[in-house]
Structure formats: structure tokens, C-alpha cells
Amino acid sequence: MLNVQDITLRYGAKTIVEALSFHLAEGEIGCLLGASGCGKTTVLRAIAGFEPVAHGRIVLAGVTVAESVASVPPEARQIGMVFQDYALFPHLSIAGNIGFGLSRMPRAERDARVAELLVLVGLDGQGGRYPHELSGGQQQRVALARALAPRPRLLLLDEPFSNLDVELRERLAQDVRAILKAAGTTAVLVTHDQHEAFAVADMVGVMAGGQIRQWASPYQLYHEPADRFVADFIGEGVFLPGRVTGSQCVEIELGQICRIVPIHCCPDCEVDVLIRPDDIQHDDASPIQARVVAKAFRGAEFLYTLELASGNRVLSLVPSHHNHAIGEMIGIQAEIDHVIAFAR
Amino acid sequence: MTDSSLTEAAILAEPVLPARAQRHDRRAWRGVLYALPIALLTLIPLAVVLASFLDPQPQIWSHLAHYVLPGVLRNTAILMVGVTVGVLLLGVPLAWLTAVCEFPGRRFFAWALMLPLAMPAYVLAFVQIGLLDFTGPVQTWLREVLGDSSGFPNIRGTGGVVLVLSLAFYPYVYLLARNAFATQGKRALEAAQMLGVSRRAAFFRVAIPMARPWIIAGVTLALMETLADFGAVSIFNFDTFTTAIYKAWFALFNLPAASQLASLLVLFVLVLAVIEQRVRGARHYHVRSGHAERIALIGATRWWASIWCLLVLLVAFVIPLIQLLLWVKGVWADDFDDRYPAFIGRSILLAAMAAALLGLLALVLAYARRRYQGRTTQWLTRLAILGYAVPGTVLAVGVFIPVAWLDNILLAALQPLGFEGFQVLKGTVAVMLLALAARFMAVAFQPVDTAMQRITRNQEEAARSLGLNSRQALLRLHLPLLRGGLFTALLMVFVDVMKEMPITLMTRAFGWDTLAVRVFEMTSEGMWDRAALPSLFIVLAGLLPVFLLIRHSERH
Numbered sequence: 070m071l072n073v074q075d076i077t078l079r080y081g082a083k084t085i086v087e088a089l090s091f092h093l094a095e096g097e098i099g100c101l102l103g104a105s106g107c108g109k110t111t112v113l114r115a116i117a118g119f120e121p122v123a124h125g126r127i128v129l130a131g132v133t134v135a136e137s138v139a140s141v142p143p144e145a146r147q148i149g150m151v152f153q154d155y156a157l158f159p160h161l162s163i164a165g166n167i168g169f170g171l172s173r174m175p176r177a178e179r180d181a182r183v184a185e186l187l188v189l190v191g192l193d194g195q196g197g198r199y200p201h202e203l204s205g206g207q208q209q210r211v212a213l214a215r216a217l218a219p220r221p222r223l224l225l226l227d228e229p230f231s232n233l234d235v236e237l238r239e240r241l242a243q244d245v246r247a248i249l250k251a252a253g254t255t256a257v258l259v260t261h262d263q264h265e266a267f268a269v270a271d272m273v274g275v276m277a278g279g280q281i282r283q284w285a286s287p288y289q290l291y292h293e294p295a296d297r298f299v300a301d302f303i304g305e306g307v308f309l310p311g312r313v314t315g316s317q318c319v320e321i322e323l324g325q326i327c328r329i330v331p332i333h334c335c336p337d338c339e340v341d342v343l344i345r346p347d348d349i350q351h352d353d354a355s356p357i358q359a360r361v362v363a364k365a366f367r368g369a370e371f372l373y374t375l376e377l378a379s380g381n382r383v384l385s386l387v388p389s390h391h392n393h394a395i396g397e398m399i400g401i402q403a404e405i406d407h408v409i410a411f412a413r
Numbered sequence: 414m415t416d417s418s419l420t421e422a423a424i425l426a427e428p429v430l431p432a433r434a435q436r437h438d439r440r441a442w443r444g445v446l447y448a449l450p451i452a453l454l455t456l457i458p459l460a461v462v463l464a465s466f467l468d469p470q471p472q473i474w475s476h477l478a479h480y481v482l483p484g485v486l487r488n489t490a491i492l493m494v495g496v497t498v499g500v501l502l503l504g505v506p507l508a509w510l511t512a513v514c515e516f517p518g519r520r521f522f523a524w525a526l527m528l529p530l531a532m533p534a535y536v537l538a539f540v541q542i543g544l545l546d547f548t549g550p551v552q553t554w555l556r557e558v559l560g561d562s563s564g565f566p567n568i569r570g571t572g573g574v575v576l577v578l579s580l581a582f583y584p585y586v587y588l589l590a591r592n593a594f595a596t597q598g599k600r601a602l603e604a605a606q607m608l609g610v611s612r613r614a615a616f617f618r619v620a621i622p623m624a625r626p627w628i629i630a631g632v633t634l635a636l637m638e639t640l641a642d643f644g645a646v647s648i649f650n651f652d653t654f655t656t657a658i659y660k661a662w663f664a665l666f667n668l669p670a671a672s673q674l675a676s677l678l679v680l681f682v683l684v685l686a687v688i689e690q691r692v693r694g695a696r697h698y699h700v701r702s703g704h705a706e707r708i709a710l711i712g713a714t715r716w717w718a719s720i721w722c723l724l725v726l727l728v729a730f731v732i733p734l735i736q737l738l739l740w741v742k743g744v745w746a747d748d749f750d751d752r753y754p755a756f757i758g759r760s761i762l763l764a765a766m767a768a769a770l771l772g773l774l775a776l777v778l779a780y781a782r783r784r785y786q787g788r789t790t791q792w793l794t795r796l797a798i799l800g801y802a803v804p805g806t807v808l809a810v811g812v813f814i815p816v817a818w819l820d821n822i823l824l825a826a827l828q829p830l831g832f833e834g835f836q837v838l839k840g841t842v843a844v845m846l847l848a849l850a851a852r853f854m855a856v857a858f859q860p861v862d863t864a865m866q867r868i869t870r871n872q873e874e875a876a877r878s879l880g881l882n883s884r885q886a887l888l889r890l891h892l893p894l895l896r897g898g899l900f901t902a903l904l905m906v907f908v909d910v911m912k913e914m915p916i917t918l919m920t921r922a923f924g925w926d927t928l929a930v931r932v933f934e935m936t937s938e939g940m941w942d943r944a945a946l947p948s949l950f951i952v953l954a955g956l957l958p959v960f961l962l963i964r965h966s967e968r969h
Contacts, residue, residue: 119874143877150878156871160893169889170879219880 070095070130070255071116071223077124078111078279085111086279088125093255093272098246100258100266103276109259112276113225116257117150118143130222149216153228155208157200163187163211164196170219186214189248205233206241213245217252224249224256230265242268263303275299291345292407300343300409305372307383308341311410319410322377323349323357323403343409346372349385355400359383361393375401441787448781448793451774455800455851458811459679465669466676473670481674485657489681491571492578492639492646492653499579500635503725504586505628509620510722512594515707516715522722523591524963527584529729531955533912534581535644535932536948540733541577542568542648543740543941574649580729581645582638586631588966593624612708626692633689640682641804643915644929648936654678655806655915662810662919672814675807686802690795737952740945748946757950760927763917764910766842767849768903771857774850775902779862780891784883798855805852805915812848813839813920840922848916853909857902864898865891905958912951 071093078086086108093099101109114120116127118140126136129148134141149170157166164183171179187193190210200208209229216224229245230238246269249256260266266273267287274281275290275298283295294300297308311321313336318327321342359375362382366389373385373393385401393399510516511523529537545551545568555562566572601623605615621628643655654674662671710718782794800808816838823837838844868891876886910917914929921930928947935944 117874117878119877142882143874144880144882146878147880148878150875152871152875154869154871156869156875158872158875158890158894169876170881172889215875215879225878 070097071099071257072128073112073116073125074128075125076112076115076122076127076135078108078115078120079123084123084279086115089279089281090125091272091274091281091284093257095255096250096253097272098249098256098258098270100260100270100273101276101281102260102263102266102273104261107276108279109276110227113150113227113257113259116223117148117225118146147219147222149219149221149224151209151212151216151224151226151229153231155200155212155232157208157211157215159200161199162196163192163198163200163203166200166211167196167214167218169215182218186218189217189251190214191244206237209233209241210244213248217248217254222255224254226256226258228260229258230260230262238262238265239268245269275302277302292409294343294409297341297411300411304345305384306343306345307381308411309344309381309383310413311340311342313338313340313410319408321403322379322381323383323401326403326405326408339413340410341413343411344383344403344405346384346386348403348405349375349383350402350404351385351387351391351399352402353400355402357401358398359401361395361397361399364393364395373399375399441785441789444781444785444787444790445793447777447785448790448797451778451854452793452797454774454847455797455803455854457815458808458848458851459799459803460811461814462672462675462679462807462811464676465672466680469673470669473667473673477670477673481652481657481661482677484652485654485674488571488646488651488653489640492575492651493636495571495575496578496582496635496639497632499575500583500586500632501628503579503583504631505590505621507583507722507725508587508590508594509616510718512591513620513708514718515709516718518719518722519707522719522726524967525726525730526587526722527959527963527966528726528956529580530584530962531959532581532730532733532952533644533914533948533955534578534638534642535648535914535936536737536952537581537729537733538574538577538645538648539936539941539944539948540736541573541580544732544736545573569649571651574646574651577645577649578639578642580725582635583725583729585634585638586628588962589627589631589634590624592966593627594620597623629692630689633685633692637682637685637689637802640678640685641806641915643804643806643918644933644936647933654681655804658806658810659915659919668810668814672810675810678804679807682802682804682807686799689802734952737945737949740942741949744942744946748943753946756926756928756931756947759925760911760929760950763842763845763849763925763927764907767846767853767910768857768906770846771850771853771906772861772899772903774854775857775861776895776899778854778858779865779895780887782862783865783868794858798858800851800853801855803852805848805913806919808848808851809916809919812844812851816844816847842922842925845917845920845922845925848920849910849913852913852916853906856905856909860898860901860905861895862898864895868894901958901961904961908954908958911954 073089073091075088075090076086077084077088089108089112091099101112103109111120115122115135116129118135121137121140122135123137126133128134129146132141134146158169161169164187167186168179168183171182174182183196187196190213192207192210192214195203195207200211203211209232212229213226226245230241233241242265249269258266258269271286272284273287273290274284276282277298283290283299285293285295290299290303294303300306309321309323311319314320314325315327315336318325319340319342320326323344326342357377359377361373362376363374365372368389370389371387371391371393373387374382375385376382383401507522507526511519511526543549545565547562552562552565555565568576597620601619602612602615605619606612610618640653641655642653643659646653647656647659654677658671658674658678661667661674709715778794778797782790820837820839824832824835827837872890873886876890877883881889911927912929914933917925917927917929918933921927926934928950931947932944932951935941935947
């Protein structure tokens with residue numbers, strides 16, 4: 070459906086994005102995830118047609134919409150966009166905003182489509198109000214409805230939740246996913262927040278320095294990160310030094326873990342093993358003792374930072390009825406399902 | 414959906430867009446195409462006038478240096494210093510009182526002190542003379558009570574001019590300083606007091622320095638108006654550049670001398686324009702503090718504050734307005750004859766034509782600047798609105814000279830074809846409109862451009878992603894959102910043109926006597942009461958944009 074092939078984007082002489090590719094199937098929701106300045110928004114704007122591509126091409130539904138020699142102007146791409154600040158039109162009512170891109174439709178049909186979208190985004194009967202009368206969350210839904218109204222072949226969302234309260238974000242992210250899935254829309258989301266990315270997207274691309282470091286499902290990103298950067302960027306965790314002891318096993322301070330072969334590693338290689346907080350279980354009976362050096366209360370659980378005998382530190386998520394003081398020694402045990410190790 | 418006809422159709426619909434850098438250049442060039450002709454409206458008259466400075470004519474110069482310049486330069490220097498002191502003394506304290514303090518009547522004075530903006534300096538000038546002159550009501554009353562008024566200062570002297578211009582132009586300082594004091598908030602003052610500085614010292618060490626860019630901007634605007642003023646100084650017979658230019662042209666019929674004088678005046682003005690542009694960059698808006706708690710004045714001080722505000726309001730606006738009404742009452746029956754509908758009609762027609770023309774040009778300029786962001790376009794825009802700093806007398810000379818030159822060429826071309834007459838463009842309304850357009854471009858441009866800035870890039874891109882090309886976006890997005898700004902622009906130009914005196918007077922087409930021209934004619938003969946009638950109409954019209962301004966500043 071959307072095929073971004075090897076694109077390079079530049080501002081003047083400065084290269085923002087280099088040789089970036091990804092692919093989305095019909096109805097799939099993709100996400101570009103990365104810190105600010107990584108080039109993710111520029112990619113989105115290139116797909117929309119607001120930035121020219123210097124190299125490579127963008128193919129939408131089998132039609133090349135952008136390459137270095139020619140490009141289809143934004144208004145002819147049939148791509149919808151939801152902006153970070155929503156960019157609603159203050160002089161038009163909600164219905165006027167949603168119907169803005171439908172001016173070629175006969176009036177009755179247009180009204181019906183607007184009403185349909187108001188229902189879809191949960192603003193039924195509010196079409197006569199004006200943008201400034203709505204809350205941030207409602208404005209966001211209007212922006213979504215306006216972009217969906219002309220039935221775009223692709224929907225782009227640029228940091229759509231960043232102007233909302235934290236509590237609202239998660240709920241709206243789920244709502245947006247439901248709306249997009251209900252409409253069967255193919256979409257690309259751009260965000261710096263991995264929770265948003267995981268809540269909305271089917272496929273996520275972790276971006277840094279103008280490149281996609283890994284394009285995978287949220288589950289894979291967390292449990293099978295392709296490189297150290299992705300492992301570091303996604304979720305919490307630490308690296309513990311280890312030694313490959315056999316074809317299936319790695320020896321670390323917390324014992325021998327045998328499950329997945331660390332690829333590229335010969336026996337006796339020195340490796341770093343990724344330890345997630347959920348890999349470390351609190352177990353009073355365990356012979357391995359660690360000292361609590363910091364703790365963060367998260368409601369249902371504590372995130373403990375624990376110092377091992379060697380001085381290395383690991384993180385551990387522990388149900389919050391286990392309230393230990395800083396400096397206390399507690400027993401822990403490693404329960405690692407996905408062993409991720411990188412050669413040193 | 415794999416048909417490539419869509420791509421082809423789309424590429425045919427709009428020219429193929431090459432890479433960004435090239436596209437940028439091409440678009441910048443188009444911006445210049447729109448902005449340059451508009452900028453030339455101002456730049457040609459300025460260049461013409463400055464050219465005569467570069468081409469000095471010894472005879473004229475020696476005459477000017479002997480008989481004209483000493484007095485003019487001295488008077489101009491006195492005015493600049495006097496008005497600076499005057500507007501600072503009036504504007505800054507009033508701004509401080511109404512923006513930061515609390516005293517009886519504060520809310521009322523905050524807006525009422527803007528009212529003097531509605532009264533042109535030339536109206537204030539003759540009203541104050543009429544009031545305070547030997548034969549005026551004040552001195553007459555003094556003589557009745559005390560038997561003598563010889564100790565009363567002479568209003569027609571230098572002090573009188575400075576007083577009148579200060580009263581007329583202090584609102585610029587008042588408005589800008591008030592804005593600064595209101596936005597800098599009380600936090601900075603409180604911080605200073607926490608550091609052991611007394612409140613009085615904090616005013617001088619914190620509030621004033623923070624507001625300095627605004628205050629300087631206000632003073633520069635007041636000085637620009639002072640240099641540009643023609644009506645008031647000619648009523649006082651106080652020779653400055655503007656009156657000297659007028660006399661050289663219309664009394665001595667010496668256009669080269671007029672343009673030499675104009676070129677000198679332009680140099681003064683450009684210095685001010687540069688200062689104004691400089692401090693504009695230094696004006697940062699501070700975060701408004703959450704609670705706008707005012708300093709409550711206590712004891713007698715609060716009443717002194719009220720009395721001071723009331724006094725300025727009375728002297729600068731209320732009493733002159735009452736005097737105007739009294740005079741009008743006296744002459745109404747005799748004077749309001751069938752010529753008046755014609756004066757008013759021509760004033761309105763001229764103002765409406767100028768407003769329509771400038772509204773259109775402002776739209777083009779603001780849109781060009783928005784759409785084609787070349788550096789050249791940005792610069793041309795700044796030059797195009799430079800006319801606000803250039804006195805009307807200068808622009809009148811600068812427009813007339815090239816028009817006369819063009820007229821000669823046109824005549825040479827047309828006479829063989831049987832054209833009878835000795836002017837084509839000269840003496841037509843087109844000349845007036847050209848000069849007025851140069852003078853008031855900024856007045857029209859600023860509100861339109863401000864409205865344009867409020868349209869975000871994302872809104873434009875949203876419109877495009879919804880399938881609108883740039884022309885459709887202009888019609889359905891930009892124009893509807895610019896309506897408010899455009900209305901303000903039209904109203905302000907309309908009223909400014911009605912008040913305008915020197916351009917209308919010097920370039921007017923035959924028979925185009927407007928209200929302002931009538932005021933000039935009556936005041937040159939010292940008939941204050943008969944000048945009051947056209948003045949009243951001008952003041953009433955002038956109140957419209959002041960009310961708009963008041964509403965705007967109340968909202969903020």
C-alpha cells in the first residue's frame with residue numbers, strides 16, 4: 070500500500086534522512102518512533118508532499134507520488150493529515166471543518182458523510198459548535214474526522230497526542246486505533262513516546278540519525294531488539310556482562326541462562342546481556358542477594374535498582390506490597406525468556 | 414488503485430516541482446514580482462527627493478542657507494527636544510498610573526486617555542490658540558476677575574507649539590509604555606523589592622529600563638509625527654521644513670528648492686526610522702504574571718493621580734471638543750451651506766478610494782510575503798511600508814516631480830495625435846492616491862499582516878492535504894480569516910486620509926477641496942470658528958478607529 074523506498078531528504082546542503090525504507094500493507098498502522106530531531110517528522114512531510122525527496126521514491130497504492138525528478142502536489146495525493154496543533158479552521162464550525170475537503174461532493178452526500186464522521190469520533194450532534202468551544206481531546210477528534218472525511222488512501226498523524234494531558238493520551242490513543250481500524254485506514258503515526266506507539270501501531274520503526282534502526286512489531290522491538298540502540302531506547306533495562314559457554318548458553322552473574330543462541334558469538338565470547346526489569350524476580354529464598362540502592366514507587370509495583378555483589382546494577386519490578394528500605398539486601402532470581410546478547 | 418493517470422493528471426495540473434533549493438529560488442522571484450511594484454510606490458518618491466540632495470544646486474542652496482535654513486533648523490531642533498520632553502512627561506507617568514496602579518477612575522482613564530488620538534494636531538492647535546489667546550475666553554475671564562492678563566504666557570510662542578504637539582502626540586508614548594508596563598507584570602518589581610530595593614527605586618531601576626524599548630519607540634513615532642506635521646506649525650506661523658517646503662513650492666513656485674528642503678528632511682526622518690527599527694527588535698514580550706494585582710495608591714496620592722489624568726484628558730480632548738462644538742453652534746446656521754455636502758462627499762470619496770486601493774495592496778503584499786519567503790521579498794516589504802516615517806510634504810514633492818516628468822513625455826507623444834490640453838496625469842486624483850498610498854501603506858499593511866501571521870503553516874498544509882490548491886486555499890482559508898484585519902486596515906486608512914492635510918493640499922486635483930483643505934483655508938485666515946465646522950467632522954470620524962483601538966486593548 071505504502072512503499073517508502075530508499076528516500077533521502079535534505080534541507081539545503083544538510084541531509085536529514087538518508088536511504089530510509091519501509092513498507093505498510095493495506096489497513097496497517099505504522100509508526101515512526103524517535104527522539105526529536107531524528108527526522109521522523111520530515112519523513113511524514115515528504116510522504117504528505119510538503120518536502121521534496123532528493124533520492125529514492127515514495128509509492129502509494131502502486132503510484133509513484135514522489136521521486137527526485139517529479140512529485141505529485143500534496144492536494145492531489147489523497148493523503149490525510151492530522152497535525153500536532155490540529156490546525157483546525159477557526160472560522161468554520163465543526164461540521165464546516167470536517168466537510169472542508171468534501172466541497173466537490175453534492176450537498177446531501179456531504180452532510181451525510183459529515184454526520185457519519187461525527188458519530189465515528191463520538192461528537193454526534195456537536196457539528197454546529199466552533200473549535201474554540203471544544204476541549205483539546207475533542208479538537209483532536211475533529212482533526213481526525215476532518216482528515217478521514219475525504220476517505221484518504223493514507224492517513225498521517227504528526228505527534229497527535231502531544232498537546233493533551235497525560236491521562237487523556239492513553240485513552241485517546243486507544244480510541245484513535247479503534248477509529249482507524251473501524252475505518253480500515255492505512256496510517257502512519259509519528260511520535261517520540263513509545264507508549265503511544267505501542268498503543269496505536271501495528272508496526273513501529275525506531276528512528277535515529279535519519280535512519281530506521283529497526284522496523285518491527287512492538288512486541289518484537291521490546292523482546293528482540295535488533296541492536297544496542299533499540300534495546301536501550303525501548304523499555305527499561307541494563308546490560309550485564311556475560312560469557313558464552315555453549316551453543317545455547319550464556320553465563321552471567323545471576324547464573325547460567327540457556328535458551329537462545331546469541332548470534333554471531335563464538336564460544337567463550339564476551340557479550341553484554343540485556344536484562345529487563347521484568348526479568349528479575351524477587352525471591353526471598355534465592356541464594357543471590359542484592360542491595361537496594363534506589364526505588365521508585367509506581368503504584369502497583371516498585372521499580373528497584375539493585376546492586377549485585379560485583380557492583381553491577383540491575384532493575385527489578387516488584388509488586389508494591391514488598392516494600393524494602395534502601396540499603397536492605399533482598400533475594401533475587403533471573404527468569405529470562407528472551408535472551409538478548411550483543412558482542413562486546 | 415494502480416492507475417498512473419492520477420500521477421500524470423496531477424503533474425499536469427501543477428508544474429513539476431524540482432528539488433527544494435531550486436523551487437525556493439523560483440518562488441522567491443515570484444514574491445519580488447508582487448512586492449517590488451508596491452515598494453516602488455514609496456521608493457520612487459524617496460529616491461527622487463534624495464536625488465536632489467545628491468545634486469545640490471549652488472544658487473538655491475545659498476539662498477536656502479541664508480534665509481531659510483537657520484530658522485528652520487533652529488525651530489526643528491527646538492521642536493524635537495521640546496516634544497521629546499513633553500511626550501515623556503505626559504506619556505510615561507500616565508501609562509504607569511493606568512497600567513500598574515489603582516486609583517479612583519483608573520479604568521475610565523485607561524481608555525479615555527487614548528481619545529486625543531482622534532484629534533489632529535492642527536485642530537488642537539487652533540482650538541488652543543482660540544482658547545488661550547489674548548482675546549480668548551481664558552484671558553478675557555482673567556481680565557474680568559483680576560483686571561489684568563498681561564502675565565499670561567503667550568500661547569502663540571514656541572512654548573505653545575511644543576505644548577500643543579506634545580498634547581497631540583503623547584498617546585503614542587502612552588500606548589506603547591502602557592503595553593510594556595502591563596506585560597512586564599509585577600513579578601519583576603516584586604523580585605526587586607525582595608532584593609531590598611524600595612518601590613520608588615524599583616520604578617527607575619527595573620520598570621523603566623525594562624520598558625525602555627517601548628518608550629523609545631513611542632517617542633520616535635511622536636517625533637516622526639512632529640517632523641511630518643504641517644497643519645499645526647503653519648497655524649502657529651512656526652517655520653519648519655514642512656512649511657518651508659510648502660512655501661517654496663506654492664508661494665515662490667520654486668519646486669527645486671522645495672525638493673532640496675525635502676531631501677534634508679528625509680535625512681532627519683531616516684535617522685528616526687533606523688532608531689525605530691532597532692528598538693523594535695529589542696521589544697520582547699514578557700510572560701504576563703498570573704495575578705494582575707495593582708499597586709493601590711493611598712491617601713492624597715490617589716486623588717492627585719486622578720486629578721492629573723483628568724487634567725490631561727480635559728486639556729487634550731474634552732475642552733477642545735467643547736470649544737469646537739460651541740464654535741460650530743455659532744456658525745452652523747450661516748456656514749453649513751450646500752458646499753458642505755460636497756466637502757464631506759469628496760473627503761469620504763477620497764478616503765474610500767485610498768482605503769480600497771491600500772487594502773488591496775496590503776493583501777497582495779502580506780500574501781506575497783507569506784507565500785514566497787525570499788529575503789528580497791522580506792526587505793521589499795519593509796521598504797514598502799517606510800512611508801509612515803516620511804512626511805506628507807516630502808511625498809507630495811517626490812510624487813509630483815516624476816509625474817510632471819511623465820506628463821511631459823506623454824504630452825510630447827499625444828499632442829501630434831491631436832490631444833489638446835497641457836496636463837495628462839498632473840492635477841488628477843491619481844496623483845493624490847499615489848502619494849497617499851505611499852504615506853499610509855504601513856497603516857493598511859500591519860493589521861492585514863498580523864491577521865496573516867495568525868494563520869499557521871499547519872492550517873495551510875491541512876487545506877492542501879484536504880485537496881485544495883493554493884488558489885482555492887486563498888479563497889477558502891486566507892481571505893475568510895483575514896476579514897477582521899482587513900476591516901481594521903480599511904477603517905484606519907479611511908480616517909487617516911480624512912485627517913491628512915499636506916498631501917491633500919499640495920497634490921489635490923482641481924476642485925478637490927476636502928474637509929482638511931477647508932480647515933487649512935479657514936485657519937490661514939484666522940477664522941477659528943469657521944474652521945471648527947469641518948474639524949468637527951474630522952474629529953468625529955477620527956473617533957471610530959480610536960474606539961476600535963480601545964476595544965482591542967481592553968481585550969488584552
